[in-house]
Structures are given as C-alpha cells and as structure tokens.
Amino acid sequence: MAERVLELQAPAKINLCLHVGPRRGDGFHSVCSLMEKVSLFDSIRVGPSREGMRVRGMDIPREDNIVSRAVEALERETGKVFSIDIEIGKEIPMAAGLAGGSSDAAAVMRAVDCLAGLGLTSERLSTVAAEVGADVPFFVTEGPQLAAGAGELLEAADGLAGYHIALAVPDAELSTARVYRLFDEAGGVSGPDFRRRCMELKASLGEAGGLDGMVSLLYNDLESVASALVPEIGRIKDTLLELGAAGALMSGSGPSVFGLFAAAGEASAAAAALRRTGLRAWAAAPLRPPAPSA
Structure with a gap:
C-alpha cells in the first residue's frame, strides 16, 4: 500500500425516473431507472493504517457499514488484506434516496485500487461493486445511466439535456x-x-x-x-x-x-x-x- 493519502469527492445521485417491477427470487425488485450523479458531495480521505481497516465519520457498526463491506469485497477478489484509514465527511443526507453510502463505497474502492496498485479494469471493479450493493456499480461509471436488474445492469444514457x-x-x-x-x-x-x-x-x-x-x-x-x-x-x-x-x-x-x-x-x-x-x-x-x- 502506497504511503500517501488520497482525497476524493463522492457525489449524490438522483433518480429522474424509477419504475419498480415484481420482487425477484433473491429478495430484490427488478427496476428500470434513469440515474444521474449531481454536485452534492461527501468528502473522503483514504490512506495507510497500522491498525487494520478503520472507518471514521459514519456512525454505523462495521458489519452494517457499506464502506467496510466494499473493502472486504476487494479483499476477497484480490486475496489481499488492506490496512487503511478511511475518513468520511458526510454532506449527503443518509437514508434519503440519494445513495450517499453507495457513492462512498465506490469512491473508497477506487482509492484502494489506486493505493494498492491493483490495476483493476472498470469491468472488474463494477463486478465487485455489484456484490456490495445494487447502486454501487453506478458510481464506478461516468455520466447518466439507465439501470436495470436490481440496479446493477447499466447502459449509458447519452444526449440528455442540461438542467x-x-x-x-x-x-x-x-x-x-x-x-x-x-x-x-x-x-x-x-x-x-x-x-x-x-x-x-x-x-x-x-x-x-x-x-x-x-x-x-x-x-x-x-x-x-x-x-x-x-x-x-x-x-x-x-x-x-x-x-x-x-x-x-x-x-x-x-x-x-x-x-x-x-x-x-x-x-x-x-x-x-x-x-x-x-x-x-x-x-x-x-x-x-x-x-x-x-
């Protein structure tokens, strides 16, 4: 792990359209949604730690913390253990339909990929992100996306008007x-x-x-x-x-x-x-x- 600190911004998302289908066998619902990242951000600092993984700024038990689960998913994927210190400055309201936790998780995954020199492709990172949460792969992409499945199947929605x-x-x-x-x-x-x-x-x-x-x-x-x-x-x-x-x-x-x-x-x-x-x-x-x- 590189001995440096990365500072990132994790944006909120809005659903411009959300159609919900029947509940699936895995407990999730099928959705069809047009999602857009917007300029409301959490701030994130990720750096090396000598005390294993620490997550500060989210008052959530580790087993329920999506950021911790994101790092653990990368550990399973790569066979490595990451001793990292994560500090999250929350601006995106929690439990508000803005996917702030999913955005934080995706930002931390990108930071770990960079600091540990993993060199994961976008496709591989998206696959791991889907294990963490249905909205997490969206934050690995750029621009608006049309989401299907439980939200993890994405197709770029190009040509939308500004607003x-x-x-x-x-x-x-x-x-x-x-x-x-x-x-x-x-x-x-x-x-x-x-x-x-x-x-x-x-x-x-x-x-x-x-x-x-x-x-x-x-x-x-x-x-x-x-x-x-x-x-x-x-x-x-x-x-x-x-x-x-x-x-x-x-x-x-x-x-x-x-x-x-x-x-x-x-x-x-x-x-x-x-x-x-x-x-x-x-x-x-x-x-x-x-x-x-x-």
Missing part, C-alpha cells in the same frame, strides 16, 4: 425495505406492465430534448407510498413548483425531493427559499463527462 436542481430533504428517514414492502402491499406492478414501461422509458430518452423533455421523464413508482409515510414530500414538491421548478420528483425511496430548473440562479434561489423554511436544501447540477474533442 439545474434544487434539492431538499425533510427531517425524516425512510427505510428502503419498508417503502418497497408497502409498494408490494399496495399491489405493485405486474411483470408485463413493468417491461412495457421500461421499453417506453428507453425509447423516450432519444426524444428528451430541452428542459421540457427532461420533465416528461420524471416518474417514481415509490413516491405515493413514501408520501403516505412522510406527507412533507408532497408539500416540498408543491413548494418547488411554486418557486418556479419545471417539474419535481422524489428521488429513489425518498424522502429527498428535487426540482428541475433551467438556470443555476433559479435553482440557488429556490434552495435558499427552502432553507428559510427550516429544510435542509442545496442547489446542484448534473455531473457529465466532458464532451470528446473534435
């Missing part, structure tokens, strides 16, 4: 497992209907030009059941629309809510207005890889 967001999180946490269970109890979605909607989403990506096109994609199967548990989700959506958002949606299993804006100043003003009501709120933008040079 800005204001993002707010109510003072509540939602258990992902509970939200999915309530979705099933409410009737869920049949297999044929789910597959049809996935095909329609994929076909519509090529037609999503401009901000109106992005708004037309906004959909989340879990929003109604999550809103029944946390009514403030609906109130935040209404407030974002009143503040000028072209569209608004809950991300993932909630309870975070984002609104789409055409300009950075509009998103910043909306986030500031939401903070004045006592909410945690941020302005952000999608993270896209640079366009290839001519």
Whole structure:
C-alpha cells in the first residue's frame, strides 16, 4: 500500500425516473431507472493504517457499514488484506434516496485500487461493486445511466439535456425495505406492465430534448407510498413548483425531493427559499463527462 493519502469527492445521485417491477427470487425488485450523479458531495480521505481497516465519520457498526463491506469485497477478489484509514465527511443526507453510502463505497474502492496498485479494469471493479450493493456499480461509471436488474445492469444514457436542481430533504428517514414492502402491499406492478414501461422509458430518452423533455421523464413508482409515510414530500414538491421548478420528483425511496430548473440562479434561489423554511436544501447540477474533442 502506497504511503500517501488520497482525497476524493463522492457525489449524490438522483433518480429522474424509477419504475419498480415484481420482487425477484433473491429478495430484490427488478427496476428500470434513469440515474444521474449531481454536485452534492461527501468528502473522503483514504490512506495507510497500522491498525487494520478503520472507518471514521459514519456512525454505523462495521458489519452494517457499506464502506467496510466494499473493502472486504476487494479483499476477497484480490486475496489481499488492506490496512487503511478511511475518513468520511458526510454532506449527503443518509437514508434519503440519494445513495450517499453507495457513492462512498465506490469512491473508497477506487482509492484502494489506486493505493494498492491493483490495476483493476472498470469491468472488474463494477463486478465487485455489484456484490456490495445494487447502486454501487453506478458510481464506478461516468455520466447518466439507465439501470436495470436490481440496479446493477447499466447502459449509458447519452444526449440528455442540461438542467439545474434544487434539492431538499425533510427531517425524516425512510427505510428502503419498508417503502418497497408497502409498494408490494399496495399491489405493485405486474411483470408485463413493468417491461412495457421500461421499453417506453428507453425509447423516450432519444426524444428528451430541452428542459421540457427532461420533465416528461420524471416518474417514481415509490413516491405515493413514501408520501403516505412522510406527507412533507408532497408539500416540498408543491413548494418547488411554486418557486418556479419545471417539474419535481422524489428521488429513489425518498424522502429527498428535487426540482428541475433551467438556470443555476433559479435553482440557488429556490434552495435558499427552502432553507428559510427550516429544510435542509442545496442547489446542484448534473455531473457529465466532458464532451470528446473534435
């Protein structure tokens, strides 16, 4: 392990669209989702340790800590043991539908790969990431992705229009497992209907030009059941629309809510207005890889 410290940023994600299918035999649900990384970051420092693996900044037992599990998955894959010190500065709210833990795990996997000189290919790193959590492979990729399977099967979603967001999180946490269970109890979605909607989403990506096109994609199967548990989700959506958002949606299993804006100043003003009501709120933008040079 190299005697140096790496500092990384781990971004949040939003689900611009989330279709949920039937529960699978492994306990997970099939999903079809359009996911985007956005400029709200946790900060991570990774360096060598003489005391084995240490993770600071996440008040979670090691056996339940996705970052620890990510390092352990790399150890199983490579047959090596990594003595590393990991410090996480949390800015992304936990249990909010923004996949902050999965992003942290992916960032630490990249750091270990670099510090230990493993030289893992992106494909191999993604395969190991899928063992850690369904959202982790997404953070090994660049740009927006169309996710299938349990979220680990990814296809680049190129050509999406630009936008800005204001993002707010109510003072509540939602258990992902509970939200999915309530979705099933409410009737869920049949297999044929789910597959049809996935095909329609994929076909519509090529037609999503401009901000109106992005708004037309906004959909989340879990929003109604999550809103029944946390009514403030609906109130935040209404407030974002009143503040000028072209569209608004809950991300993932909630309870975070984002609104789409055409300009950075509009998103910043909306986030500031939401903070004045006592909410945690941020302005952000999608993270896209640079366009290839001519």
